[in-house]
Amino acid sequence: MSIRHSLLALLHDQPMYGYQLRSEFEERTGSTWPLNIGQVYTTLDRLERDGLAVKDGDDGEGHVVYRITASGKTEVSQWFAAPVVATNPPRNELAIKLSLAMTLDNVDVEMLLQAQRTASMRNLQTYTRQRREAAKSDSNDSQDVAWILVLDSLVFGAEAEIRWLDHCEGWLRKHRFRTSKSPASHAAEPTNATKEPTR
Amino acid sequence: MSDQVLQLRKVCMTYGNGANSVGALRDINLDVSAGEFVAVMGPSGSGKSSLLTLAGGLEKATSGDIYVENTPLGALNINELARLRRRAIGYVFQDFNLVPSLTAVENVALPRELDGVPSRKARRQAMDALRSVGIDKLADRFMDQISGGQRQRVAIARAIVGQRRLILADEPTGALDTASGDGIMEVLRHRADAGCAVVLVTHEARHAGWADRVLFLKDGRIVDQAAQSYDPTDLLELPAN
Numbered sequence: 530m531s532i533r534h535s536l537l538a539l540l541h542d543q544p545m546y547g548y549q550l551r552s553e554f555e556e557r558t559g560s561t562w563p564l565n566i567g568q569v570y571t572t573l574d575r576l577e578r579d580g581l582a583v584k585d586g587d588d589g590e591g592h593v594v595y596r597i598t599a600s601g602k603t604e605v606s607q608w609f610a611a612p613v614v615a616t617n618p619p620r621n622e623l624a625i626k627l628s629l630a631m632t633l634d635n636v637d638v639e640m641l642l643q644a645q646r647t648a649s650m651r652n653l654q655t656y657t658r659q660r661r662e663a664a665k666s667d668s669n670d671s672q673d674v675a676w677i678l679v680l681d682s683l684v685f686g687a688e689a690e691i692r693w694l695d696h697c698e699g700w701l702r703k704h705r706f707r708t709s710k711s712p713a714s715h716a717a718e719p720t721n722a723t724k725e726p727t728r
Numbered sequence: 729m730s731d732q733v734l735q736l737r738k739v740c741m742t743y744g745n746g747a748n749s750v751g752a753l754r755d756i757n758l759d760v761s762a763g764e765f766v767a768v769m770g771p772s773g774s775g776k777s778s779l780l781t782l783a784g785g786l787e788k789a790t791s792g793d794i795y796v797e798n799t800p801l802g803a804l805n806i807n808e809l810a811r812l813r814r815r816a817i818g819y820v821f822q823d824f825n826l827v828p829s830l831t832a833v834e835n836v837a838l839p840r841e842l843d844g845v846p847s848r849k850a851r852r853q854a855m856d857a858l859r860s861v862g863i864d865k866l867a868d869r870f871m872d873q874i875s876g877g878q879r880q881r882v883a884i885a886r887a888i889v890g891q892r893r894l895i896l897a898d899e900p901t902g903a904l905d906t907a908s909g910d911g912i913m914e915v916l917r918h919r920a921d922a923g924c925a926v927v928l929v930t931h932e933a934r935h936a937g938w939a940d941r942v943l944f945l946k947d948g949r950i951v952d953q954a955a956q957s958y959d960p961t962d963l964l965e966l967p968a969n
């Protein structure tokens with residue numbers, strides 16, 4: 530997540546001070562990714578160093594207000610225009626755990642899958658309930674809409690995770706013979722490799 | 729007496745016999761209370777539809793007991809069972825099961841009329857049900873004059889019409905896009921919030937997410953459950969693995 534660009538985008542809207550930026554960010558993203566105030570100030574320092582924002586006096590109550598510069602505005606436009614491309618797949622602990630579990634002998638992969646699916650389903654239920662409640666207010670307020678869209682993204686993410694777990698389970702069932710401990714003997718009879726286990 | 733609308737006790741279902749027999753369900757225990765929305769997931773062939781047909785009294789369990797509103801289905805004769813089904817159970821079939829020679833509203837009103845509700849009242853209830861699934865404008869169309877997704881909604885309207893307290897739905901969102909599927913979930917959720925017990929079979933995690941509780945079936949057994957937890961003490965009630 531680019532905090533730098535997020536904060537700059539908020540400054541594009543209007544000049545703000547640190548705490549204000551933090552609460553604007555959190556409200557617009559449904560407090561899904563909490564920021565600590567230290568991160569906000571470090572980021573503001575860097576924005577200033579890079580000429581993307583400048584200090585613009587205080588608000589009369591001692592808060593230092595920041596304002597976006599012309600090159601800051603360009604930076605924001607470029608950020609919105611550029612698609613988010615993950616060049617390296619983001620580190621996914623679950624995928625790592627599962628691929629290790631599938632290749633090690635002493636792990637009960639089915640149990641792992643099941644426990645994970647239950648946990649992911651619980652998340653999905655929570656997101657779905659929050660989504661339902663958020664939609665009830667039927668508001669057009671931009672912050673409510675932003676929150677709903679964030680929830681949608683979480684719903685789709687949890688759904689994808691569960692589908693992937695189902696996929697892994699199906700794969701495991703089909704390949705149970707192949708993944709058992711003596712690969713050599715099974716290599717000789719490939720047709721058995723995908724046979725369904727008998728009930 | 730309990731406020732459980734549906735109860736299954738040590739239910740087993742075996743199709744066929746001898747060497748060809750298939751154990752579709754093994755030792756299933758399940759309670760669904762009024763106001764509860766339960767989703768059932770699991771791989772193809774794991775017994776999901778079997779569970780639903782038994783709960784709906786469409787087939788007899790090989791062993792075990794099933795209670796709907798505290799009435800043991802095993803003790804009813806065919807007529808009593810049919811009456812209980814019409815009065816208490818709304819069923820959405822995987823393949824709809826609608827009558828082609830009837831219009832949408834007639835299809836929905838049919839079970840009410842069979843149950844002795846005067847036809848004008850049955851029609852009014854049918855219109856309410858069609859409205860809640862968003863197709864009251866198509867009330868007078870015949871089944872071959874509407875789309876697959878719309879037929880699906882007629883089937884759902886037929887299941888929720890009247891005062892049925894148990895709604896059983898087998899993959900009711902098959903032919904629908906994401907938004908329409910969510911719309912159906914909203915209808916089912918609403919029925920549960922109004923006090924019905926709802927059991928939904930689905931392979932879509934997205935739809936199971938609407939339920940209070942999600943059961944995972946595997947080879948005819950319930951292997952796990954996910955329940956929404958509002959506070960950590962709820963977690964303690966989940967079966968430990």
Ligand SMILES: Nc1ncnc2c1ncn2[C@@H]1O[C@H](COP(=O)(O)OP(=O)(O)OP(=O)(O)O)[C@@H](O)[C@H]1O
Nearest residue numbers: 743744750751752771772773774775776777778779
């Ligand atoms: N009438 C029947 N006669 C014989 N076997 C049956 C019958 N109905 C179901 N079965 C078997 O019982 C098992 C469970 O079937 P069921 O229809 O309940 O699965 P399901 O979980 O609903 O699958 P799907 O996701 O494909 O709909 C399967 O092995 C199936 O072949």
Ligand SMILES: [Mg+2]
Nearest residue numbers: 776777778822
């Ligand atoms: Mg089925």
